[in-house]
Amino acid sequence: MYHYTDFDDAFLKERNAQFRAQVERRIDGALTEDEFKPLRLMNGLYLQLHAYMLRVAIPYGTLNSRQMHKLAEIADKWDKGYGHFTTRQNIQYNWPQLRDVPDMLDALAEVDMHAIQTSGNTIRNVTADHFAGAAGDEIADPRPVAELIRQWSTDHPEFQFLPRKFKVAVTGSPNDRAVTKAHDIGLRMVKRDGEAGYEVIVGGGLGRTPMIGKVLRDFLPQAELLPYLEAIVSVYNLLGRRDNKYKARIKITVHENGIEDIRVRVEERFALIRESFGGVDQQMLARIEADFATPAFKTASEAPYHNAYQHDPLFRSWADTNVAAHRADGYGIVSISLKAHGATPGDASSAQMRLMADLAKRYGHDELRISHEQNVILPHVHRGDLPSVYAALKAAGLGTANIGLISDIIACPGMDYCALATARSIPIAQEIALRFDELKLEHDVGPLKIKISGCINACGHHHVGHIGILGLDRAGVENYQITLGGDGTEDATIGERAGPGFSAEQIVPAIERIVLAYLDLRTEPAETFLQTYRRLGLAPFKAALYPEAQANAA
Amino acid sequence: MPKPFTPKVLTANALLEGDVIYRTAAAGWTRDLSQAEILTDEADAELQLIEASAEVATVVGAYLADVKVADGKAQPAHFREAFRAKGPSNYAHGKQEQF
Numbered sequence: 001m002y003h004y005t006d007f008d009d010a011f012l013k014e015r016n017a018q019f020r021a022q023v024e025r026r027i028d029g030a031l032t033e034d035e036f037k038p039l040r041l042m043n044g045l046y047l048q049l050h051a052y053m054l055r056v057a058i059p060y061g062t063l064n065s066r067q068m069h070k071l072a073e074i075a076d077k078w079d080k081g082y083g084h085f086t087t088r089q090n091i092q093y094n095w096p097q098l099r100d101v102p103d104m105l106d107a108l109a110e111v112d113m114h115a116i117q118t119s120g121n122t123i124r125n126v127t128a129d130h131f132a133g134a135a136g137d138e139i140a141d142p143r144p145v146a147e148l149i150r151q152w153s154t155d156h157p158e159f160q161f162l163p164r165k166f167k168v169a170v171t172g173s174p175n176d177r178a179v180t181k182a183h184d185i186g187l188r189m190v191k192r193d194g195e196a197g198y199e200v201i202v203g204g205g206l207g208r209t210p211m212i213g214k215v216l217r218d219f220l221p222q223a224e225l226l227p228y229l230e231a232i233v234s235v236y237n238l239l240g241r242r243d244n245k246y247k248a249r250i251k252i253t254v255h256e257n258g259i260e261d262i263r264v265r266v267e268e269r270f271a272l273i274r275e276s277f278g279g280v281d282q283q284m285l286a287r288i289e290a291d292f293a294t295p296a297f298k299t300a301s302e303a304p305y306h307n308a309y310q311h312d313p314l315f316r317s318w319a320d321t322n323v324a325a326h327r328a329d330g331y332g333i334v335s336i337s338l339k340a341h342g343a344t345p346g347d348a349s350s351a352q353m354r355l356m357a358d359l360a361k362r363y364g365h366d367e368l369r370i371s372h373e374q375n376v377i378l379p380h381v382h383r384g385d386l387p388s389v390y391a392a393l394k395a396a397g398l399g400t401a402n403i404g405l406i407s408d409i410i411a412c413p414g415m416d417y418c419a420l421a422t423a424r425s426i427p428i429a430q431e432i433a434l435r436f437d438e439l440k441l442e443h444d445v446g447p448l449k450i451k452i453s454g455c456i457n458a459c460g461h462h463h464v465g466h467i468g469i470l471g472l473d474r475a476g477v478e479n480y481q482i483t484l485g486g487d488g489t490e491d492a493t494i495g496e497r498a499g500p501g502f503s504a505e506q507i508v509p510a511i512e513r514i515v516l517a518y519l520d521l522r523t524e525p526a527e528t529f530l531q532t533y534r535r536l537g538l539a540p541f542k543a544a545l546y547p548e549a550q551a552n553a554a
Numbered sequence: 555m556p557k558p559f560t561p562k563v564l565t566a567n568a569l570l571e572g573d574v575i576y577r578t579a580a581a582g583w584t585r586d587l588s589q590a591e592i593l594t595d596e597a598d599a600e601l602q603l604i605e606a607s608a609e610v611a612t613v614v615g616a617y618l619a620d621v622k623v624a625d626g627k628a629q630p631a632h633f634r635e636a637f638r639a640k641g642p643s644n645y646a647h648g649k650q651e652q653f
């Protein structure tokens with residue numbers, strides 16, 4: 001993976017020293033909150049409902065064991081012994097104290113990490129496929145280019161005050177696990193006549209006005225990426241609306257001006273700046289690529305795997321559900337579920353973080369990934385080691401076999417933590433997971449993605465959940481609105497609103513009615529929820545959701 | 555007709571810890587909602603808000619929150635304030651550890 005250069009180290013040291021002085025001046029009253037707020041946000045420090053929250057960037061979700069150990073240490077030393085992994089592949093600490101934050105940032109710097117540009121109207125942490133470098137279906141590892149984009153966008157002088165925040169996602173696989181069509185810019189690596197390049201998608205986003213991104217360029221040669229990205233962001237920087245926060249994202253700029261108009265402007269700008277890059281970016285990329293060299297995969301016996309698979313039904317269920325195909329022979333990609341039934345989605349205790357770090361070191365070529373679905377990935381595990389890995393995970397409460405199933409729920413922090421929330425998300429996720437565990441139905445139900453947001457900002461990606469849940473405040477009471485049929489993959493679709501919302505007490509039974517209806521409606525067990533929905537549309541699910549309306553109409 | 559003024563408390567976050575705090579009758583701060591001063595006069599409430607906001611080295615984001623009054627003590631009127639007064643629902647963290 002990428003290691004900081006002396007330049008990176010010096011930059012971060014200076015930034016952290018600056019912030020330390022700013023915190024001191026805030027504490028002694030020399031800075032007012034109005035003056036301090038933009039400064040703390042530039043360093044990822046929010047003030048939430050009950051406490052400060054520090055959001056730490058995990059670039060494209062990649063960590064090594066040393067970094068994970070440091071995250072655990074920070075959780076113990078300055079927080080309440082846990083961290084929350086987010087849908088943007090970041091980690092959030094929910095309880096830091098203002099005085100401690102500079103020390104936390106220094107601790108992060110020791111392992112090449114920081115919290116810069118995890119807030120504000122800047123280019124945020126670049127996200128990528130969490131199976132990058134390991135997936136069987138991959139054209140190329142997207143992380144070197146994600147790292148190139150990270151370096152280009154970090155502290156980019158022109159892009160510190162964009163009209164609004166700006167999110168870039170990259171995937172190297174045709175099966176899009178990075179939700180590229182719901183990002184301001186989505187990049188998909190493609191090949192044309194043997195040449196490597198990108199499909200550039202622009203103007204996707206969820207939130208108040210959900211939009212699926214549009215293709216700006218269907219093939220951009222690899223070497224032209226950075227100047228082209230710079231052209232897009234600078235066109236947006238000028239054209240994007242600054243008069244209305246709700247119309248400031250590039251999705252609205254694209255919507256209002258039309259993709260054609262944006263394309264013309266971007267191409268003009270691109271023609272102008274392209275030469276100025278002079279190939280430096282490609283030299284940088286070549287250096288970065290060396291840091292992401294394929295690990296030295298081993299050849300070993302798979303007998304322990306076959307043996308456990310045959311004799312241990314729990315292991316078999318876990319291996320079937322949580323281990324994905326790897327591009328190297330004899331290897332598997334392990335998804336560690338942070339969704340034990342009834343637990344808070346995305347939370348890991350410091351002890352769990354340490355265990356995952358140790359497993360990565362011992363069995364996983366020292367690599368870990370955070371997925372946007374709030375799980376942790378060990379991307380390279382030899383199948384012969386899977387039984388040992390599973391046993392260790394299980395003992396630490398990390399052995400839940402539910403990846404991609406109904407209890408593998410994305411939930412944003414919601415009103416349990418977030419100052420912007422209109423309702424809670426976490427308890428709803430907990431109750432749904434417990435309910436379906438009790439029914440012992442989830443493996444029968446099969447692939448089903450439930451995603452929950454605690455407000456219209458949609459951090460929980462509810463629009464692209466097969467079942468999406470949005471928490472609202474209706475006249476002082478929590479109310480949950482359901483959307484159905486959303487999809488965050490290469491076939492990205494925004495879910496349809498099912499009808500009136502449900503109270504906190506009614507929402508879990510409502511979800512149960514939808515799922516039971518699906519079990520009745522599917523043609524065969526292999527037809528997934530989403531396939532059934534696409535075949536039949538909203539009507540039969542609506543009938544199951546609102547039986548009274550049905551009875552009244554009859 | 556202007557809306558009648560409903561009972562309120564003055565609340566904010568503590569600068570150093572981020573904790574939810576409430577103004578007391580002694581012009582200090584408490585972390586316990588039931589110890590907060592209940593403000594029933596609009597002009598007085600606005601004045602207190604201005605004064606509290608001036609305490610830049612102590613508090614952040616002061617505002618007036620609606621409360622219900624039971625036995626002379628303030629109780630949250632809205633669920634958001636109920637969470638602020640108690641802490642998150644997934645762990646016994648925050649105020650529920652203290653009160």
Ligand code: SF4
Pocket residue numbers: 412413414415418419420421422453454455456457458459460
């Ligand atoms: S969706 Fe809303 S409630 Fe949830 S984390 Fe985002 S801003 Fe907060």
